[in-house]
Amino acid sequence: MNSHPLNSHPISYGGPLSGAGAAPVTSVVFDLDGVLVNSFAVMREAFTRAYAEVVGEGEPPFEEYNRHLGRYFPDIMRIMGLPLEMEAPFVRESYRLAHLVEMFDGVPELLSELRHRGVRLAVATGKSGPRARSLLDTLGIRGQFEVVLGSDEVARPKPAPDIVLKAMDVMDADPDRTVMVGDAVTDLASARGAGITAVAAMWGETDEETLLAAEPDVILRKPAELLSLCQAVTVP
Secondary structure, three states: OOHHHHHOOOOOOOOOOOOOOOOOOEEEEOEEEEOOOOOOOHHHHHHHHHHHHOOOOOOOOOOHHHHHHHEEEHOOOOOOOOOOHHHHHHHHHHHOOOOOOOEOOOOHHHHHHHHHHHOEEEEEEOHHHHHHHHHHHHHHOHOOEEEEEHHHOOOOOOOOOOOHHHHHHHHHHHHHHHEEEOHHHHHHHHHHHHHHHEEOOOOOOOOHHHHOOOOEEEOOOOOOHHHHHHOOOOOO
């Protein structure tokens, strides 16, 4: 684990931050899918259609795809040995079905309260930047974030730290007071590579056993539990 003040007393299962010297969070970098939005049904439909269109008959290996979420789509295709040509129909269907994506319960309130407390917010996602920003526009929450970055906008996508470091640079974030909230091992690795606290979001369809085995610094069961890290950050 990192050694900076924030995670000297890591939260486990949403318990309160405790102990003297724990630094309140002033910047949060969020993953998108599985953390802010529940897009699994849309992703499954888009993946299934893309697989049928490019590969043909057979059962689309969505469960395997799901295990690699957090990575850039072309990287997942390479890992799985699937044609890169699947990206175009996958993206097309994702745009077409974007209106079906919903935020997780408690996310709108969480974002509003974090902003009220003066916390700076960013999104760093495995999606492309244009697709991520379009989705957040559709949901009406893009304005909550100072920057929304996609994997196509950095030299090395997750699990490399580049996307988190770029978001932090835009926010002028203090690493000791910044967390990355993600639902995949790649998110935790990206956070650690950037020298910030790695927070596991457990409210989506994540592979819980695998995520916990990666030893996140903080484990949260509901979006609102993130507020316990930010309670000292207020605005007049």
